[in-house]
Amino acid sequence: MARFVRVDHPATLKTSLYYPAALAGMWVTARHFFVNMWRHTLHAVGIRGGQPGSYTLQYPEVMRPLPRVLRSKHRIKVHEDGRPKCTACMLCETACPDFCISITPMEHDGSPEEKAPAEFRIDLDRCCFCGFCVEACPKDAIYMDTQIMELSSDRRENFVLRLPDLLDPRPIPCTGPEFAGKDPARILPHLGWRSLEHLRPARVDLSYRVERLKRLDQGKPGAHARANA
Amino acid sequence: MLSEILLALAKVVVLLLVIIFPLAAVLTWVERKQSAIMQDRLGANRADILGLRAWGLFNIIADGIKSFSKEDWVPPFANRFLFNIAPFVGLFAAMVTFAVIPFGPPVEIAGHEVALQVADLNVGFLYMLAFGSMGVYGVVLAGWSSNNKYAQLGAMRGISQMISYEVVLGLALVGVVLVHGSVRLPDIVAGQGAHWFGWIPKWGVLTQPLAFLLFLPAAIAETKRVPFDIPEGESEIIGYNLEYSGAKFALFLLGEFIEIVVLSLLVTTLFFGGWQLPWLHDTGFVLGNGARLDLSPLVVTVLRVAGFLLKTCFFCWLQILIRWTLPRFRFDQLLRLGWREMLPLALLNVVATAVVMLW
DSSP states (O other), X not given: OOSSOOOSSOOOHHHHHOHHHHHHHHHHHHHHHHXXXXXXXXXXXXXXXXXOSOOOOOTTTEEOOOOTTOOOSOEEOBOTTSOBSOOOOOHXXXXXXXXOEEEEEEEOTTSTTOEEEEEEEEETTTOOOOOHHHHHOTTSOEEOOSOOOOOOOSSGGGGEEOHHHHBOOOOOTTOOGGGTTOOXXXXXXXXXXXXXXXXXXXXXXXXXXXHHHHHHHHXXXXXXOOOOO | OHHHHHHHHHHHHHIIIIIIHHHHHHHHHHHHHHHHHHTTOOOXXXXXXXXXXGGGTTHHHHHHHHHHHSOOOOOTTSOHHHXXXXXXXXXXHHHHGGGGXXXXXXXXXXXXXXXXXXXXXXXXXXXXXXHHHHHHHHHHHHHHXXXXXXXXXXXXXXXXXXXXXXXXXXXHHHHHHHHHTOSXXXXXXXXXXXXXXXXXEOOHHHHSHHHHHHHHHHHHHHTTOTTSOTTTOTTTTOOTTTTOOHHHHHHXXXXXXXXXXXXXXXXXXXXXXXXXXXXXXXXXEEOTTSOEEEOOHHHHHHHHHHXXXXXXXXXXXXXXHHHTTSOOOOHHHHHHIIIIIIHHHHXXXXXXXXXXXXX
């Protein structure tokens, strides 16, 4: 309990009655209640188009479009023939402040660069998503624009990405024709808050993850435990 | 004698199973949904049975299953006996108050006149106040037996708050008693069936407006809900139920929701005409200008009971609205409000009412 209470606003009759202020507050919340109930009722009987009754997004089913500048799960770009653009120059491994990247280089006679990663591991448990690897890459090979940020698992091994998990020619999930020509970073603060029309179901490609999990489960779990530091 | 006991038991069972438990259970859902809608949210809607979500109604069942399947943990430093009975004491005090509330006018069943009330005590009013104040024992025992500093702080806050506001509560109701000249609740309800000039119903809120304005906050303080949730104060001391888990914690919550129903019933009974509806007399609607609509006694009774329940639901809604609108009082503000502002007003109301009634 406060022993000394400094009163900046001395009590007036209106404030010490409490009822006017309390009723004013209840008027605001009750108005929200009835207006939202009315909108929910309109929606329930099939009248669409008005203001939404709530601004809640039903997250797993509906997802806000993410800013394109979001740093999400890594990917390594590939050439048209399918070989990685990465030349195993080790710059990203050097730049990484968390020591989460570890590259095993190999010679690659078939490519002009003559060098390629034999193994490329990113330990997401260590990664702080700073994006330094992306900036360091001289070949524009590593990107963090997959927009996959629901990274959860109950096994540590699943957080170690290996080369097959990273070689990802897929387009960014949240860029589609409806966002063509728009700068998501600028329009997104308004999207999803002003109107539900801009929302669409998230394209969460679960088959991709299931495949990856299968691959990881087939491998030896202990194989990824090597410390990178 | 036996038939009377059986009748009373039947009333208790019907009352509990038809009105109190369903209402309290649905209120847990209403509280979550109403607060969500007030705040432009959607609220709980994920629990489903075979894909059917029913606006989150199954969350009631999910909550029940969850709380009853959790570990019932008694802290090793607690007083086991008191710790175990405390939730039941609180629940008991909340539930017995229902006995004296008249839910409708007496009805005639098979030649017998049956009061829609469990116990028609001639001291119903005092009974209600007495058991209302027994609610403090649940808080005190829970806080004390937990042997935890914060639980004990919550209990101490609870005691001083509930004792302070009981005074205001009782004094505010003295005015109502003076107006109706009786402490029997059916008399008070019957008295509110009269009209001024045939138009304005003599509801308690109109005969005793100040008493109503004092009773409502004092009664909310008795139920320990926001803005008077200082004994719980989950953002500062977590409160008297700190050490409780599982089913016993759920009992505290259930008690809180039953108290909401009790308070709504009391406000309706004392200040909003109980089962009386405006212009509805025993024979049907009679307006001030003599226009009348005759109804059969059965229809009148059904209308009255429905009106009573509707009013009760409205006050449940209002309490949840208050709970999700107003911020918590500070403790010194609470006591100052109770003793220095509400108590003098309550005394003034008693004196003024007495003078008017004498004159």
